[in-house]
Amino acid sequence: MALRLALCLCVYLLFTQGAEGSINDFDCVEIYKQPAFQHPLLKNHKIQETFSSYEDHEKSDNYEKKEHCPKGTVPIFRQRNGSESFHLNTSDHLGQHFATMETSMLDGSIYRGAEAEISVHSLNLQDNQYSKGQIWLENGYLGQLNSIQAGWAVHARLYGDSVTREMAMVKLGATTHNVLDISTGNWGLKLDNEVIGYWPKELFTELNKGASQVIYGGNTFMSTAEISPPMGNGYFPVADFLKTAHFKNVFIIDSNYKRAYIDEKKLRLYADYVECFRVTYLGYIGSNGMCFSYGGPGGRCSY
Numbered sequence: 001m002a003l004r005l006a007l008c009l010c011v012y013l014l015f016t017q018g019a020e021g022s023i024n025d026f027d028c029v030e031i032y033k034q035p036a037f038q039h040p041l042l043k044n045h046k047i048q049e050t051f052s053s054y055e056d057h058e059k060s061d062n063y064e065k066k067e068h069c070p071k072g073t074v075p076i077f078r079q080r081n082g083s084e085s086f087h088l089n090t091s092d093h094l095g096q097h098f099a100t101m102e103t104s105m106l107d108g109s110i111y112r113g114a115e116a117e118i119s120v121h122s123l124n125l126q127d128n129q130y131s132k133g134q135i136w137l138e139n140g141y142l143g144q145l146n147s148i149q150a151g152w153a154v155h156a157r158l159y160g161d162s163v164t165r166e167m168a169m170v171k172l173g174a175t176t177h178n179v180l181d182i183s184t185g186n187w188g189l190k191l192d193n194e195v196i197g198y199w200p201k202e203l204f205t206e207l208n209k210g211a212s213q214v215i216y217g218g219n220t221f222m223s224t225a226e227i228s229p230p231m232g233n234g235y236f237p238v239a240d241f242l243k244t245a246h247f248k249n250v251f252i253i254d255s256n257y258k259r260a261y262i263d264e265k266k267l268r269l270y271a272d273y274v275e276c277f278r279v280t281y282l283g284y285i286g287s288n289g290m291c292f293s294y295g296g297p298g299g300r301c302s303y
Contacts, residue, residue, distance in 0.1 A: 002117050002118060002119055002120065002248070003117070003118045003119075003120050003151065003152055003191070005115065005116055005117075005118055005135060005150060005151060005189075005190070005191060006113065006114070006115040006189075006190040006191075007113050007114050007115070007135055007137055007148060007150055007187065007188070007189060007190070026069075026075040026076060026077055027075070027076050028069035028070060028073040028074070028075060028076075029073055029074055029075075029076045030072065030073055031047060031072055031073060031074050032047070034074055034076055035076065039203070041200075041202040041203060042200060042202060042203075045200050045202060095221050095222045095223060095228075096219065096220070096221055097219070097220045097221075097228055097231070097272055097273055097276060097277055097298075097301055098217065098218065098219050098270060098271070098272050098277075099217050099218045099231060099232075099237075099270070099271040099272075099277040099278060099279040099294040099295065099296065100215050100216060100217030100218070100219075100269075100270050100271075100279060100294070101215075101216050101217055101247070101250070101267060101268070101269055101270075101279060101281065101292045101294075102213065102214070102215045102216075102217075102267070102268045102269075102270060103213055103214045103215075103252065103262055103266050103267065103268075104213075104266040104267075104268065105212060105213040107266060109212070109255070109266070110209070110210035110211070110212065110255045111137070111210060111211040111212075111213075111214050111252050111253060111254065111255070112210055112211075112253040112254065112255060112257050113137070113211075113252070113253030113257075114135050114137055114211075114214045114216070114251065114252055114253065115249070115250075115251040115252075115253065115259065116135060116216055116247045116248070116249060116250045116251070117247065117248040117249045117288075118133050118134070118135075118151055118152065118246075118247055119133070119232075119233070119241070119244075119245050119246050119247075119248075120133070120152045120164055121133075121164065121232060121233040121234070121245055122154070122164050123154045123164070123229065123230055123233075123234060125154050125155075125156050125229045126156065126229070127156045128222060128223035129156065129220070129221060129222050129223070129228075129229040130153060130154060130155040130156070130220065130221050130229070131153070131154050131218070131219075131220045131221075131229045131230060131231055131232075132151055132152065132153040132154075132155075132218065132219045132220070133151050133152050133153075133217070133218050133231075133232060133245060133247075133294075134149050134150055134151025134152070134153070134216075134217075134218075134219065135149070135150055135151055135214070135215070135216050136148070136149050136213075136214070136215035136216075137149075137187070137207065137211040137213075137214055138207075138211060138212065138213045138214075138215065139206035139207045139209060139210065139211050139212045139213070140205065140206030140207075140212075144205055144206055145206070146204045146205060146206040146207035148187055148199060148207065150189050152164055184201065185201035185208060186198045186199065186200050186201050187199040187201075187204075187207060210255065214252055214262075216247050216250055216292070217247070217270075217279060217292075217294050218231040218232050218245065218277065218279075218294050218295060219231070220277070220298060226300070226302075227298065227299060227300060228276055228298040228299060228300075228301040229298050230295070230296065230297050230298045231245070231276075231277050231294065231295045231296050231298060232244070232245025232293075232294050232295020232296070233245045233295055234295065234296075234297055234298075235295055235296070235297065236278050236295065236296050236297070237278055237279060237280040237292075237293030237294050237295055237296075238280075238293060239280075239282060239293070241288075241291075241293075244293040244294075244295065245293060245294055245295040246282075246291060246292065246293040246294070247291065247292055247293075247294075248285075248288040248289060248290075248291045249288060249289040249290070249291075250262065250289065250290040250291065250292070251289070251290070261284075261289070261290050262290065267281065269281055269292075271294075273301045275299075275301065276296050276297065276298050276299050276300075276301035277294070277295065277296035277298070277301075278294070278295070278296055279292060279293070279294040280292060280293050280294070
């Protein structure tokens with residue numbers, strides 16, 4: 001199974017989160033009563049009902065055609081006990097591990113989005129663990145880091161089970177100002193050819209200028225210093241797509257809003273503990289475009 005994911009700085013719809021799983025896991029909430037509007041910076045935000053792609057600016061469908069929920073409402077995941085508190089997947093939390101392909105961070109490049117076809121896998125995790133395959137778009141330094149993250153996750157504490165789901169989250173810096181207005185300046189999330197949500201520009205201090213780094217790959221977390229959960233499909237990466245967790249057709253959206261392959265000179269492969277997790281760049285493979293594989297069994301990965 002593959003998840004076709006695009007994150008774009010374009011004209012997109014406010015958070016209309018989609019996820020795999022039973023509709024019983026969700027409530028149909030009036031669109032202006034969704035949790036995003038509890039943020040003080042979104043007090044007067046008006047939802048855009050139409051939007052255009054970064055490729056051809058043609059009009060696309062809007063939130064009113066979402067399945068399951070009535071017109072004017074959106075599906076919102078029903079929180080379970082303990083799901084109110086969980087760690088964002090950034091390296092400043094102990095217990096994190098990463099296996100990623102990244103763009104250079106200090107070369108001055110600006111990115112308007114990222115796109116990839118991500119393989120999706122089932123894993124059996126404990127309550128204090130999670131495992132994810134995703135894309136990060138980031139800008140800013142410590143204390144002012146803005147990070148948008150989207151992909152798939154197995155997160156037992158958050159969801160109450162080990163079912164694989166699509167996920168998205170935002171980490172914000174300390175203050176918010178200097179918004180960008182290019183069309184709307186909102187960061188959008190597109191799944192396959194459907195826009196399922198966006199992050200309004202009001203939320204950002206650094207990403208409103210574009211992303212300075214794009215990261216693709218896997219992330220795991222354990223809340224103790226004992227056993228790290230598996231990443232990807234639970235095996236070390238190989239070249240066979242049928243046997244490995246992988247990203248295919250990996251693109252960036254450049255500063256001119258054009259889809260492009262990443263310059264290989266600007267690529268960095270990173271695995272913080274190769275005894276547990278690894279990443280392998282596969283290069284360009286026919287219609288699969290730029291590809292890499294990642295993952296590992298986890299285990300005792302503490303330094």
